[in-house]
Amino acid sequence: MAAQAGVALKTVSRVVNGEPGVGPGTLARVEQAIIELGYRRNESARQLRSGRAGTLAMVVRDIADPFFAAIGRAVEMTAHRDGQVVMIGSTHEDPKREREVALAFCARRPDALILAPIADSQDYLHPEVEAGLPVVAIDRPAHGILADTVLSDNVGGIRAAVAHLVSHGHRRIGYLGDDQMVYTARERVVAYRAALAEHGIAGDEALVRLAAPTPEGIAHSLGDLLGLGPVPGGLAGAGPVTALITANNRITAEVLRQLPNLPRRTALIGFDDLELADLLVPGLTVIAQDAEGIGRAAMELLDTRLTDPRLPAREVRIPTTLIIRGSAE
C-alpha cells in the first residue's frame, strides 16, 4: 500500500492509526490506496493477531445492566491482552437506536462488532459484513446477516431451576418473564413449560406472566400469583403459587423490592446473578449466566473468523450455573 500511494510505510501507519503529522495531499493518496487495495479486511485480521492497537465495537442493550456491564468488562480484558481497545454503546431496547449506534460505530472502522441484537433484523449491517466486518451476536441471535452467535444455555438454566423447586416439593411454580418478543424471554418460558411437563406437572398458563418489566405490572402479577390481587383469593380455584421464577435480573430486582410487603414464604429463583444477592436474608438463589465466558467466547469466534472469513456461521452455548443461597430452599 505504501508503494501504491508512493509514501513511506511509517506514513501509512500514521494515517491508519489517525496520528497527526500527515499532509493533506499525502493523506489523500494513502486513503485512495486504502480503498483501491481493499486494505481494511486483511489489516483487521493482521492487527488482531499481531496485537497492534485495533478497535472492537460492542453494542449492548444497556451498559448499566450488570449482565452487559460484566460481558463488556470481559471483552475489554481479553481485548486489552491482544492490544485492542473496545468502544461500547447501548441501544436501550430500541431497534432504531441499535441501527444508529451500530452504524455510527461501523463508520469508525472497528476490526469487529459484538452486538446484543434487539431489532428483528440486522440486515442494515449487510454492507459492513460484505466488506469483511466480522460480527458476533451475543445473548440473542442476529438475523439477515452472517454472524456467529454466543448464547447462554437458557434451557439448561430453567430446567435446573424447575428441577430444584420440584425436588423441594413445589408444583405450583409461577413464572414472571419478559415480553415474548424478546428471544431469550421466549426461549426461557418454553423451557419452563417443557421442564414442568418433564416432571409430570400440568402447565397452568394463569401462573405465567410475560411483559416488559414495569413496577406496576410486576405488582399486579405478584398480587395475582400470590393470592393478594383485587379478586379475593387471587387465581380462581387453584390458589396461590408456592414458588416463583423471575426470568431476568430487572424483574428479579423489582420483585425483591416489592416482596417485603408480600408473603416471604414463596420460594424464589432469579435468572441472572445480582451484586449483594448473597448478602440478602435469605440469600437469593439464582441461575447465573457466565458473562465472562460469553465475552471470551465472542472474542474466540472473532479470532477464528478473522483467520478464515469463509467459515459458516457458528453458535456457541455457554452453560449457566444454579447458585443455591436460600431463597428457594
Place this chain on the structure above:
Amino acid sequence: MAAQAGVALKTVSRVVNGEPGVGPGTLARVEQAIIELGYRRNESARQLRSGRAGTLAMVVRDIADPFFAAIGRAVEMTAHRDGQVVMIGSTHEDPKREREVALAFCARRPDALILAPIADSQDYLHPEVEAGLPVVAIDRPAHGILADTVLSDNVGGIRAAVAHLVSHGHRRIGYLGDDQMVYTARERVVAYRAALAEHGIAGDEALVRLAAPTPEGIAHSLGDLLGLGPVPGGLAGAGPVTALITANNRITAEVLRQLPNLPRRTALIGFDDLELADLLVPGLTVIAQDAEGIGRAAMELLDTRLTDPRLPAREVRIPTTLIIRGSAE
C-alpha cells in the same frame, strides 16, 4: 466545503458520516477540503446543537463499576435526545491504558471527550484539545490540558456521614479508603479528618486505612479496627471502633461480604449506593453520588464549550445525598 472540494453537499455529508457510495477521488478531495478548512471544530458544535448524529467518546475507569455504568447511562440518555451516539471504554485504573483508549477514541473523531482520569497528567490530549476537542473530566480533575470538570461534593458527603454517626453517639469512627494516590480518596479522607475536628474529636490515624481494596487487605484492616486482629484486643489501648466509613462502593461491597463473620453492631456508612443495598438487613446507609446529575452536568458543560470554545475551565460540584437505611442508626 462542498465548493472547496467541488462536490455536492450530499457528498460531503456522506464522507463525514462514513457512508458508502463515495468514489476514491471524491473522498480524497473532500478529506483535503476538511483539513484545509479546519472543518471539524465548527461541525462538532453544529452537530451537537442541530441534533445531527454525532459521536461522543467517554472513557471511564471500569464500565462494570455501577457508579460509572450509571454515569454512562445518563450520558447516553442525554446524548440520544440530542441525536448523538456515545462510545464508552474503560481504563481499569491503568494510566497507560487511559492514554491508549483515549487516543484510540480521539482517532475516531468524536465531537467531545468525557474522561474519568487516572493518569497523573492528560497532556497526551494536548494536540486534540488544541484542535478543538472539548474535554470534560468527571470524578477526578484532569491535568495538563484545558478541561471542564464535574466532581461529586466529596467533602459534603463525608461531613454528613460523620455528623450522622456523631449524632448517634459514635466517637471512634474507623475509615477504610482507597490509595491516597487517588484524588477522590485523598479528598474524602481529608474531609473525614476535618469533620472529626469540627465535632471536637481528636483524630486517631490508627483508625484510618488507605489502600487499593483487596479482600486480604480489607480483612486485615477490619480485624485491626474491630478488635479481632492478630494482636488480642486489636488497636493498642483505645479499643475497637464503633462505626466505620467505607469510602467507595468496591470497599463497601467487600466489607459487607466479610462482616457476617465480624461484629455486626458496628455502624456502617458507605460512599456510593449499591443495587439491593436497600434490601439488606439492616439496610445499608450510604452517601449516594448523583450519577445522573454528573452525566447531565458533563453534557451541559460540553454544550456551552462547543458554543464558546474560549471559555475558561469550569468546575461543577454535584451534591451527594445521605440515604439513611439502618446500618448506621
